[in-house]
Each structure stands twice: as structure tokens, then as C-alpha cells.
Amino acid sequence: xxxxxxxxxxxxxxxxAVKLANVDVIAAYPITPQTHIVEGLAEMVxxxxxxxxxxxxxxxxxxxxxxxxxxxxxxxxxxATAGQGLILMHEVVTVASALRLxxxxxxxxxxxxxxxxxxxxxxxxxxxxxxxxxxIFVENGQQAFDQTLCAFRxxxxxxxxxxxxxxxxxxxxxxVIESFYLLDQKTVNEFLPPYVHPTPLDPDNPVTMGCFAxxxxxxxxxxxxxxxxxNSKKVILETWEKFGALTGRHYLPVEKYxxxxxxxxxxxxxxxxxxxxxxxDRMQESGKKVGLVRxxxxxxFPTEELVAALSGAKNVIVLDRAISxxxxxxxxxxxxxxxxxxxxxxxxxxxxxxLGGRDISPENFIALVELGLxxxxxxxxxxxxxxxxxx
Numbered sequence: 001x002x003x004x005x006x007x008x009x010x011x012x013x014x015x016x017a018v019k020l021a022n023v024d025v026i027a028a029y030p031i032t033p034q035t036h037i038v039e040g041l042a043e044m045v046x047x048x049x050x051x052x053x054x055x056x057x058x059x060x061x062x063x064x065x066x067x068x069x070x071x072x073x074x075x076x077x078x079x080a081t082a083g084q085g086l087i088l089m090h091e092v093v094t095v096a097s098a099l100r101l102x103x104x105x106x107x108x109x110x111x112x113x114x115x116x117x118x119x120x121x122x123x124x125x126x127x128x129x130x131x132x133x134x135x136i137f138v139e140n141g142q143q144a145f146d147q148t149l150c151a152f153r154x155x156x157x158x159x160x161x162x163x164x165x166x167x168x169x170x171x172x173x174x175x176v177i178e179s180f181y182l183l184d185q186k187t188v189n190e191f192l193p194p195y196v197h198p199t200p201l202d203p204d205n206p207v208t209m210g211c212f213a214x215x216x217x218x219x220x221x222x223x224x225x226x227x228x229x230x231n232s233k234k235v236i237l238e239t240w241e242k243f244g245a246l247t248g249r250h251y252l253p254v255e256k257y258x259x260x261x262x263x264x265x266x267x268x269x270x271x272x273x274x275x276x277x278x279x280x281d282r283m284q285e286s287g288k289k290v291g292l293v294r295x296x297x298x299x300x301f302p303t304e305e306l307v308a309a310l311s312g313a314k315n316v317i318v319l320d321r322a323i324s325x326x327x328x329x330x331x332x333x334x335x336x337x338x339x340x341x342x343x344x345x346x347x348x349x350x351x352x353x354x355l356g357g358r359d360i361s362p363e364n365f366i367a368l369v370e371l372g373l374x375x376x377x378x379x380x381x382x383x384x385x386x387x388x389x390x391x
Contacts, residue, residue, distance in 0.1 A: 003181040003247070010141030011174045013182075014080075014106050014166075015040030017148035019050045020188040024075035024195075027055040027066035031085040032118045033170035034108035038080050060085035064092035064103075071101040072209060074200040076152065079103065082170055083110030083117075086124045090131070096163040097132025097225060099209050102155030102195070103163040105133075106148065109270065110170040111356045119357020120170030122270065122321040125298070126330045132225050134164040134232055135298035139273050142180035144168045146249055149183070149192060153239050156195045160232045167298070169271035171357060183247065191246055230300050253302035254309050258284060259291030264315040265346075266369055269295040269331060272319070272360050279365035290369055295331070303338045310339060316348045317372035319360075323352055328384065347376045353387035364388065 008016070014037050018026070026045070028038035044050040053070075057063045063079050071077040081089060086107060096103050109125055111117035125135065134154060138144045144166065151164040168174055183191075199207045213221055233253070244250035257277050259265060268276045273294045283290045293309045295302070310316050316339075320329030327333070332350025339345050349372045354360045360368065368387050375381055 003183050003187075005179060005181050007177055007179050008141065009036060009175060009177050010144050010168065011036035011108070012040045013141045013145040013178075013180060014148050014168070015044065016182055017145045018078050019044055020183060020185060021076065021078075021149060021152045021192055023050070023052050023078045025053045025055065025067070025070035025077045026079065027057055027063045027070065027077070028079050029057050029060045029063050029081070029085065031060065031082050033110060033120065033174045034080040034082040034085070034106060036174065037106055037108070041078075060089040061092060064089040064096065067103045068092065068096055068099065068101055071096075071103050072099065072197070072201045074195065074197040076156070076195045077103050078105070080106040080108065082108040083124050084113055086128055087112065090128060093128060093133065094131045095210065097229075098221070100161040100228070101163060102152075102161055104148065104151045104155055105163065105165050106144075107165050107167050108170040108174045109167055117356045118170075120172050121355045121357065123323070123355070125165070125167050126322040126324070128165075129299060129330070132162070132229060133299060134162055134229065134236070135167055136164065137167045137269050137296055137298055138173065139271050139294070140173060140180075141176065141178040142249070144173065145180060145182065146243065146247070146251070149188060150239050150243055150251075152195075153192050154232065154236055157235045157239075158198065160228070160235050161198075162228060162232055167270065173271040187246065191243065233297070233300050233302070236297065251296060252305070253297035254305040255294045255296055256309055257292040257294065259293065259309070261289060262291035263289045263313060264317065264369065264373065265291050265293050265310055265313040266365070267293045267295065267310070267316060267318045267331070267335065269298065269319075270321065272321070272354055275360060275362050276319075276365050278362040279369070282362060283366060283369065301334060301338070306335065306338050307342070310335070310346060311342055313346045315373060315376050316346045317369055318348065318350045319354070319368065320350055320352045321354045323355065347381055349375050349381045349385065351385045351387050358388060360388070
């Protein structure tokens with residue numbers, strides 16, 4: 001394997017991964033903060049650097065619709081979106097998974113309107129979590145590049161055939177120029193085999209996709225999709241193992257940082273995990289037994305790995321970067337459900353923060369942990385706790 005170290009905006013690193021994947025069709029509509037991804041790809045196509053069809057559509061709904069048609073006839077297909085764009089295409093997002101079409105999409109995670117915000121949090125992806133897609137969260141440009149390549153291999157595997165979203169925090173990850181390693185074309189070709197749809201739309205060999213389902217069939221189709229999504233974890237793990245052997249960069253559904261002998265574990269997802277690592281370093285230097293657990297795989301939900309990572313702790317503090325309006329934070333609620341069967345459960349408290357692009361610095365994370373421990377001490381773990389919000 002040969003790789004080239006470059007300084008590049010993370011969005012353009014994703015575009016480079018799509019180019020190396022030899023994608024056939026890109027259909028996209030620009031929306032901040034994902035625009036640089038598809039702008040980079042449009043430039044590559046216009047300059048003859050990438051032999052692909054670029055479809056400039058009139059909306060995100062049309063973008064995903066075009067992707068479905070392209071994928072259904074056997075084309076390797078990519079799109080990107082963010083925030084309101086993901087919500088606009090949501091009607092078609094559910095069709096992609098139902099038809100088992102391996103579309104790959106980068107989501108530059110963004111706050112939802114209204115009030116209008118172009119800045120990052122996880123509100124958009126949480127509204128899409130039940131659409132039947134595989135969701136992989138990244139923390140920086142290198143991971144975004146790597147996981148985009150992994151996403152194509154996972155999605156197109158014959159035992160998966162499901163769409164994959166790579167979740168990249170808007171601005172905090174997408175617009176940062178970082179130093180990372182690109183792979184050469186030969187290495188990518190070795191890692192990523194050609195996409196072969198087992199039953200493509202073909203006038204000479206007619207098939208049916210998206211049939212009308214009466215009540216006596218629909219339930220079974222939902223069960224089949226759920227089973228396919230759950231079973232995809234095996235291929236995800238195999239893909240990450242292959243990628244690690246090839247590049248030396250290893251990924252897991254749940255990743256731990258300095259968790260040994262820790263009474264308290266902080267749980268994060270996405271780019272803020274890097275600030276959380278700095279906070280853990282400082283807390284441990286001062287003698288506090290606080291470690292970090294990072295969720296990389298959001299769907300299928302890694303229950304087994306998460307329980308193994310958290311079950312030995314006394315306290316678990318979960319950061320959600322989205323509000324489930326009127327209910328608990330979405331990540332925290334799923335973690336509580338995963339830990340519920342344990343006879344000896346840690347105390348779990350959920351904290352909502354970092355909405356609308358608001359930063360959480362390492363100093364803020366230390367304060368966040370202290371707030372969580374205070375709530376646990378006083379028995380207020382069921383409260384909806386918002387960190388850093390002005391009352």
C-alpha cells in the first residue's frame with residue numbers, strides 16, 4: 001500500500017474518497033455545510049478527473065430519487081446533504097432501504113429549522129435514525145475519508161445491500177483543513193470490488209421493485225428489512241478489519257479511551273469526542289477516574305459492544321447533541337434500554353448540549369461531567385439536563 005499525506009479540507013477529502021471509489025453517478029443539491037463535498041466532485045467531473053454522471057437536481061428530494069434509479073440499474077451511487085435537505089429527501093430515504101439499494105450518502109450533520117441555523121448538531125440524523133440506513137459517525141477528516149470508502153464496500157456487499165450514511169459534524173468536521181493520508185488507486189481497487197446488483201432493473205430481464213404491500217404482507221417486509229440491518233454488523237466488522245489490515249487504521253462499533261479502572265464513563269458521538277479526550281486527559285491527571293466511550297456505529301445499534309464497554313462503570317454520563325422534544329435524549333434513552341437487563345446497572349444520566357453549533361470545550365466537558373455526577377449524587381438522573389443553555 002502507498003498513501004499520500006496531504007493538507008485538505010475534510011469535505012474535499014470525502015470527495016477524494018468518492019473519486020477513488022470510481023463512483024458512477026452523483027446526484028446532489030447544494031446545502032450548507034455539505035456543499036463543498038459535491039462542489040469538489042462536480043469540479044472533478046467537469047475537469048475529466050472522474051468519469052461519472054453528475055446530476056444537478058432541483059431539490060434534495062430529487063437527488064435521492066435520482067440516486068434510487070441509478071443504483072437500481074447497477075450504478076455505484078453517491079449523494080450528500082445536511083439539515084433541512086435530509087428532511088426534504090426523507091420521503092425517498094425510506095424507499096432506498098426498503099428497495100435494498102446500496103446508495104452511499106455523506107450527511108454534514110446540521111441543526112434543524114426553524115429558527116434557521118446552518119450550524120452543526122445531530123438533530124437531522126436523529127430524525128432519520130429509523131429509516132433503515134446504516135449510520136457511521138466520524139470525528140475528523142481522516143475518518144471521513146476512510147469511512148466513505150468503507151461505506152461503499154459495506155453497502156454493496158451481497159449479504160447487505162443497504163444504503164449507508166457517513167455522519168460528519170457540520171463545520172466542526174466538514175470545514176476544517178487537516179493533515180491526513182489519501183490511499184492510492186491500486187489500494188482502493190483491491191479493497192473495493194465492483195458493484196454488481198444481483199437483480200438490476202433491465203428491460204431484457206424484467207424485475208419488480210417497490211411493490212404495493214397489502215396488510216397481509218407489509219409486516220413481513222418490515223421484519224425482513226430489520227433483520228437485514230441487524231445482520232449487516234457482521235459485514236461492517238469484516239470491512240473494518242480488512243481496512244485496518246490494509247491501512248493500519250482500525251475502527252470498532254464502540255471505541256474506548258482510557259477507560260481502565262474508571263468509575264465514571266462519558267459517552268460521546270462525533271467530532272466533539274476529540275475535545276472530550278482532552279478533558280479525560282486533564283481529569284485523569286488530577287486523579288479523577290473518568291474515561292471516554294465513543295459510539296461510532298449508530299445503526300445497527302451496537303448493543304453487545306456498548307454493554308461490554310459500560311457495564312463495569314458506576315456512573316455513565318451521555319452527551320446528546322439533539323433534543324427529542326418532549327422526551328429524553330435519543331442516544332441516552334437507547335443506552336438506558338441497552339443496560340436495563342443488567343442485574344447491576346450503572347447510574348446513567350443524559351445531558352443535552354452543543355446544539356446549533358455551540359462549542360463544548362475541554363473545560364466545558366469537565367464541567368459537564370461534574371454536573372452529571374452531581375445529578376447522580378442527588379438522585380436526579382431522570383431529569384432532562386441541558387448544559388450551557390441560558391435560562
